[in-house]
Amino acid sequence: MYFGLSEEQVFFQDNVKKFLEDQASLDVIRKIASGDSDELQKEIHQGLINLGLNALLIPEEYGGLGLDLLFAAAVSEGLGSGIAPISYIGSYIMAPIAIMHGGSNEQKENYLNKISSNKIKFGVGLSEYIAARDDSGLEVSKNKVNGKALFVIDGENATHFILSTKSGGMFIVESNDPGIELIKLTSIDKTRSYYEIILQDAKIDLLEKTTSSHEAINKTVDAGRIMLAADTVGASQVMINKSVEYAKERKQFGRVIGSFQAVKHMCAEMAAELEPCYSIVWHAAHCFDSTTEEARLMACQSKSHVSEVGKMVSKKATEVHGGMGFTDLLGLHYWFKRIGMNRQLLGSPELVRDEAGKIQGF
């Protein structure tokens, strides 16, 4: 029995972290966040593609690396720790899974090869399936779609989108379709982008196996949720590390603040809550890979539980830093906001817990 990441997984994760430390310093993140640095963002994206990020999950027969979701989770953790300003969860995890589980052989042949060779890139919008807000929703008839999708992720430079109807049918639209309009949304999280998509008689390529079964869309959402949880774990760990470092250096009342029990306890509570989050995320990814019965429950609970812990960590870590934590000087808020965003994506905690209940027949 061995519970943990493999050597290769740790090695790859370290490479991702190191790459981001070198290429996506806080100064770079600030520039990207202020919106005038598309080039820098593209370079970082390309660098991670060179590491193989786009091909992780795609089977070798389609030119991919054929790795499993636990591997992808290890990477997501790394990306969260470096608040990577790039597409990942939608483009390279959810989209391939949707196609692998929902697509016909022809569709797999067509799309997966192109994702692994970086010829196409997907944005993903399944909010209408999970919880439609405002008056969003998509209607499919024949091979056309009408309506609007909100909070589409990884839409930056996407050539295609995977969207869904309320009833869980997933389909692909091309971003150069004359019937598609993209509207950028501004969220607190400036490290990644979010879109509204309005569709008017846009042509669709329906993922064939998704009309009769929810299996593919559930797999896609589960994977996305595990990835978000892993991202939050990575980001939370950085907030804790920064707090501990700061508490060892900052002096008040003639002593380092880390010598006050109040500060020590904040740090210990954060660590105590976060440690099991690694475990649940890895375990959930493992269940996903081995398609055990509890896979769906684990995916839901990892997302909702880690979201709660992330919220606590992001608050306490800010508090440990005092006024400094509230400023842009240390940039701590980029992690705070990333964690805050992850919490709401693909279902906020209450909604995901509700789903966890239904999965168990409660």
Next chain:
Amino acid sequence: MDLDYGTKYEKYTKDVQSFCKKYKGVQFSDTPKVPLASNNKSGGHTVTRSEWQKILIENGYFARSVPKEYGGYGGDSDIIKSRIIATEFSNARIPGPMAGQGIDMLVPTLLELGTEEQKSMYIKPTLHGEMIWCQGYSEPNAGSDLASLQTKGELIDGNWVINGQKIWTSTAQYSQMMFCLVRTEPEASKHAGISYLLIPMDTPGIEIRPLVDMTLHAGFNEVFFTDVTIPEANIVGKRGEGWAVANATLGHERGSLANPNATMNRLNQLINRMKKETIDGKKLIEIPVYRDRLLKIQGKVIAFQSHSLRVLSSKLNPGQDVKIAKMIQKLVGTELRHELEGLGIDIMGELGTLYEDSPYLRDGGSWQFTYMYFLGLIIGGGTSQIQKNIISERGLGLPREPKVQGV
């Protein structure tokens, strides 16, 4: 228990109500400089913020007990009336008076400890919103341990000459004046060497560098002093008494950071939002998990408001013991408001993450802004941890933490 204010307040309540009716929907023609200043937008009268201050003072709805010669209403100090005003304004959604460190902290300090000249010079323009103040207390190495501040003031030829640096100075960039703590007696012990000075912000030698905070606004600043020279008379209290003077006002600040009426208004706004927002067409207010979270926090908000009544009552009934009840207000009030704002985000899910000028933005993005802003207030004005130290040591009488040497 007797919650009736008595018949003598019935007419007063009616008067306040008719004022509120008259000014229903009053709007400001100038934009707020201070974060969280109320920004009412619903038609009706249009006034500048300063005009509004004057209208409120004329009617005795603000600066009630401040003497007329200093620009106040010159009435008796009647906390029941103040309470009625606050409640009626809040019910009618009429903007209250301006807040800010000048009004909340400096004015009470000057009334208590200022010279005649200081009172007549500063109070009136401050109440009228024409003189904005900032609080120059914290320094890079003096936050929670404020008394270790090092900004130096020397008396040279009848002037104070100030050198050093302040940080986290809210609104310094818009302020005409700063009330500032400065070390003037380097020989004296930590607390006994500090003086409380009033510094015009246009004095040569002051440099202000705005600091962007997590809300992405520059809410506060670094302020640098190089040979800043001000008259000797700009001191409140005596030399070396600044710590006591400042403590007189820290109490005012802590009371004003978490206003229970504002929290109740925000709760009501949340309820309205939940009646409108839907998930898959179903109203949030009807979804049991959200409903329970709302009602749970409503309990806390009501408790906090009731609590403020009890603290108020202690001012009328001097025998009432509210020692700890008062000490917890900053801690509980700021934590509660932060939690409430977080719920506003959670119920809206992804919509709740939208910010700045995004399409689909709800309530101007104020749930995110205030969620972060109140995390700032949990830290500012004495952190939650410091509040807990105060409650346990001064309130509950627990022993102080032993001094640790050499860490």
